[in-house]
Amino acid sequence: MGLHKDNSTAYKPYKISSASKSLLSSLAKDHEVLLSVFASPYALMDLDLSRVSSVVVAYENNSDSQTASAKALLGQSPILGRLPVSLSPGLKAGAGLSLSIKDSSTSEKQFPQMRID
Numbered sequence: 001m002g003l004h005k006d007n008s009t010a011y012k013p014y015k016i017s018s019a020s021k022s023l024l025s026s027l028a029k030d031h032e033v034l035l036s037v038f039a040s041p042y043a044l045m046d047l048d049l050s051r052v053s054s055v056v057v058a059y060e061n062n063s064d065s066q067t068a069s070a071k072a073l074l075g076q077s078p079i080l081g082r083l084p085v086s087l088s089p090g091l092k093a094g095a096g097l098s099l100s101i102k103d104s105s106t107s108e109k110q111f112p113q114m115r116i117d
Helices: 018-030 063-073 104-110
Strands: 002-004 034-038 054-057
Touching: 034 063, 054 063
Parallel strands: 002 034, 034 054
Antiparallel strands: none
């Protein structure tokens, strides 16, 4: 699931809408959810992530960030992210992971129509 916020200025509110939070909650009840947040990491502050399996914070809502996030989730580019700020007891500054690039043949078998170039 992708959560997109307007990032035209740093003064825009970072909070996620109630409708988006409700959709995330509903999806996570019955499905594995990989969440891409195209906004400030502060957008995670009031989200219930207890049923979300993975979160990628792409920081900006633009085509470059969307392409980079898709490539990372498909294993076509590495993930080297760390949170720059503490957001909650479970999301502290420095939390994150590092994943290397998957073998492209594996990615294409799992998601044959989703190759991002």
